[in-house]
Amino acid sequence: MITIDNNYLKEQIASHLGKQLLYSEETYGMLCVETTKESIISLLQFLKEHSELQMSFLTTMCGIHYPDHKGKELGVTYHLHSLVNNIRVRVKIFFSEHDCVVPTATTLFDTANWMEREAFDFYGIKFEGHPNLKRILNVEHMNYHPLRKEYPLEDATRTDKDDHFFGR
Template sequence: MTDDKTDDKSDKNESARPAEERNLEAAKDKTGTGTGVEQAAPEQSPENVPAPTGEVRAVGVRHGMFGTSGTGDTSGYGGLVSAKVFPTPTQKPYGGWFDEVSDALEARLGSTDLTSAIESVVVHRGEITFHVRREDLPFVAQMLRDDEALRFEFCSGVSGVHYPDDAGRELHAVYHFTSMTHNRRIRVEVSVPDSDPHVPSLVSIYPTLDWHERETYDMFGLIFDGHPALTRVLMPDDWPGHPQRKDYPLGGIPVEYKGGSIPPPDQRRSYN
């Protein structure tokens, strides 16, 4: 009699539990996971899986969420320490049409004695990047545009990147090329030292880069030699520094035209 009453009470308690809680527990039992949810994302999107150990090159350590110093970290990740890593160069065969593009580039460069124009090739997360010497960048870009086997007719922009710990290659210019003929996309990357931030302009080959080069100059300090009007496009002409460099402070920059200053993020507002 006692056992029957106990079982009856257990059934009532079980039915009184929220449906979400009961469903989650049942899913846990079914899948054997801690959340009751099967994670199929790595299988569906293998390009989002972190690179295997041994396929990266470390260039320093980042502290906090943004790697800044000298101002308060309001992200909540001030104690985070993570390695700065680059994928290492990839060896042939790259797979698919990557080899066709690479072979066409090598063939043209070989016929002009510029076999060393491409420093390395990186295939990472399903994308291919050609690292090119800066002095050979205009020739490579024109070849990408005009060669029948390549036909990258459109350059959608150039982006600047700053790696303070990548000694001798602190500033990177990254170009995104599209072939509408062959429906392909590649990246071309050029690295220069902070002490000599000069990169040849590609405006004469790809006119769409006019304002992109100006913005990259404004934000990162990369100087595009041969640009028709390399002036700031976002900041005032006499603004000191380049705001998107990693060593640029997050706050406390004098606002000269207002006679005031912007305090560091952790001093702008009090919650006490």
């Protein structure tokens, strides 16, 4: 009988990914691994179809933007959950904002459809092979991706406010 815990999960992921496992860490009880966008689908498929782990539930996925990480500005975070073993994992990929084409996960999870559309809408991440990749929450004629860090929440042209004293 194998105990399915974060260590076992990490071993399995490491043996599957090999050198493609760029980083792994356990924070707040959840294992977090980073891989490349080339091997993300094979990893998701491996976790989904693994006979012991059975991580077949895609809880959520979302984009993230780190403008200072050169060459790895944009990222996608997947949260997988095994309802059988009650174990979760967070898988991340990072890539350049000039080459933000990622293979779609809709082939594995139907639920990834809208999640990917959301990540496309807010971060401009293009999911290759997505059946219907268009904006989902914002209007279609919008010409930018609002959750990227270069779009400040407040009007950047405002000069009447000086937030300097409040550490902003």
